[in-house]
Amino acid sequence: MSYRVSATAAPEIFKAYDIRGLYPEQLDGPLAQRIGRAFANVLASLSDKPPGELRVGLGRDMRISAPALSAHYAEGLLDAGAHVIDIGEVGSEMLYYLVGSRELDGGLMCTASHNPKAYTGAKLVREGAIALSGDEGIQDIRRAVETDDSESAAGDREQRRGTLERVDIYEEFQSSVLKFIDADAVRAAPRHLKVVLDGGNGMAGPMAGPLLERLNLDLVETFWTPDGNFPEHEPNPLRPENRRMIIERVRESGADLGIAWDGDADRCFFIDDGGAFVDGDFLTALLAESLLHRHPGEAILYDVRASRAVPDTVARAGGVAFRNRVGHAFFKTRMRAEGSLFGGEVSGHYYFRDFYCADSGTIPALLVLELLARAGRPMSQLLAPYRGRYFISGEINSEVSDQDAKIDEIAARYADARLDRLDGISVDYEDWHFNVRPSNTEPLLRLCLESLISHEDMVRRRDEVLSLIRS
Numbered sequence: 080m081s082y083r084v085s086a087t088a089a090p091e092i093f094k095a096y097d098i099r100g101l102y103p104e105q106l107d108g109p110l111a112q113r114i115g116r117a118f119a120n121v122l123a124s125l126s127d128k129p130p131g132e133l134r135v136g137l138g139r140d141m142r143i144s145a146p147a148l149s150a151h152y153a154e155g156l157l158d159a160g161a162h163v164i165d166i167g168e169v170g171s172e173m174l175y176y177l178v179g180s181r182e183l184d185g186g187l188m189c190t191a192s193h194n195p196k197a198y199t200g201a202k203l204v205r206e207g208a209i210a211l212s213g214d215e216g217i218q219d220i221r222r223a224v225e226t227d228d229s230e231s232a233a234g235d236r237e238q239r240r241g242t243l244e245r246v247d248i249y250e251e252f253q254s255s256v257l258k259f260i261d262a263d264a265v266r267a268a269p270r271h272l273k274v275v276l277d278g279g280n281g282m283a284g285p286m287a288g289p290l291l292e293r294l295n296l297d298l299v300e301t302f303w304t305p306d307g308n309f310p311e312h313e314p315n316p317l318r319p320e321n322r323r324m325i326i327e328r329v330r331e332s333g334a335d336l337g338i339a340w341d342g343d344a345d346r347c348f349f350i351d352d353g354g355a356f357v358d359g360d361f362l363t364a365l366l367a368e369s370l371l372h373r374h375p376g377e378a379i380l381y382d383v384r385a386s387r388a389v390p391d392t393v394a395r396a397g398g399v400a401f402r403n404r405v406g407h408a409f410f411k412t413r414m415r416a417e418g419s420l421f422g423g424e425v426s427g428h429y430y431f432r433d434f435y436c437a438d439s440g441t442i443p444a445l446l447v448l449e450l451l452a453r454a455g456r457p458m459s460q461l462l463a464p465y466r467g468r469y470f471i472s473g474e475i476n477s478e479v480s481d482q483d484a485k486i487d488e489i490a491a492r493y494a495d496a497r498l499d500r501l502d503g504i505s506v507d508y509e510d511w512h513f514n515v516r517p518s519n520t521e522p523l524l525r526l527c528l529e530s531l532i533s534h535e536d537m538v539r540r541r542d543e544v545l546s547l548i549r550s
Contacts, residue, residue, distance in 0.1 A: 365447070472526065
């Protein structure tokens, strides 16, 4: 059977870091099958193996469309001759763990991460759980999909049909990530930590829940059951409206901490004991300091948007900090090449060398709980030195038709500063700095700015740069 579907009409679903689109208007079952075939062929070219020798992991999240689409991805991989290891409904990091621990040639996670329920997509990794990107792999898949001829290749596929294996890795994964902390230190804390959990009706409940239950915590579970309808709120804790309920619950219950996850649970976000959101820059600094106590002298990666709190903290803890381009493909590739211990992004992605350089939403939660148990102080006190010295704007988006021209205009306006074009443009002065970078998918420029003087100075500088961007 041959078919022509939405791929050629919707090249925009092939993003910089994954595949993402509306179901079924932009991404349906037949297209998923073609993507599966194309992915296998791209993996074959990257690994220098024939498709029939590939071993590929497959997982899916809790979205309503995921079971059907995952089956179509599997069919495409099997069409190409690959051996598919299907681990069912899991968090994305469980797929990364499968690929890394079993030395597979790649893996496909059927997920749209934090997007609303109408979306679907795929996160794609090669051997070592290294993410494909628009620069390497994803556009190759797009081109292969557009030239796919199902009917003429049907006979050949029947001769080299792959095989399917179903595996449950929950217990294996949970035992592995629990080794990142001293669980006894959490259990032995003078009092049980009270923690509000917001799973966003995503994959955090089944993935992280059993681990947290082993730590003698007083848990308040909200939206903890996977449900692709997302009946309470979208699974995107970066949006303030989606954090409102967990903040209220932390304050009402007098909890020590709140933890919220996105839909596929590879990112977690924290609310302190006062109900304040913990910025990703400051969380990166806390985790880096904690990890460097055990691994002195190691390298830490942070993204170009981040507060100077990160390199300052890393230096004080005896580590070496390196700025990096935004995006998990860039973090994972550099960490693997240079052996970096840990990497953190403002957006809540945290990467660990000893977790196949992949991002995890479980390990940071465990590390923060261990940190609080050992410190014997509330999260707000641990964060106070950062909040009192580093005044950050958060990421602010502006619609700009000609992004490159505007970045050049910014460079000319601030020519007396130290300028860096690693990712967009970074402008650094002694007591303030900012980064402006283009969106990969929309006509937007994204500003992150920091003052080391005061909140008022940050606001003044922020408004000055925004005025230039929006003029």
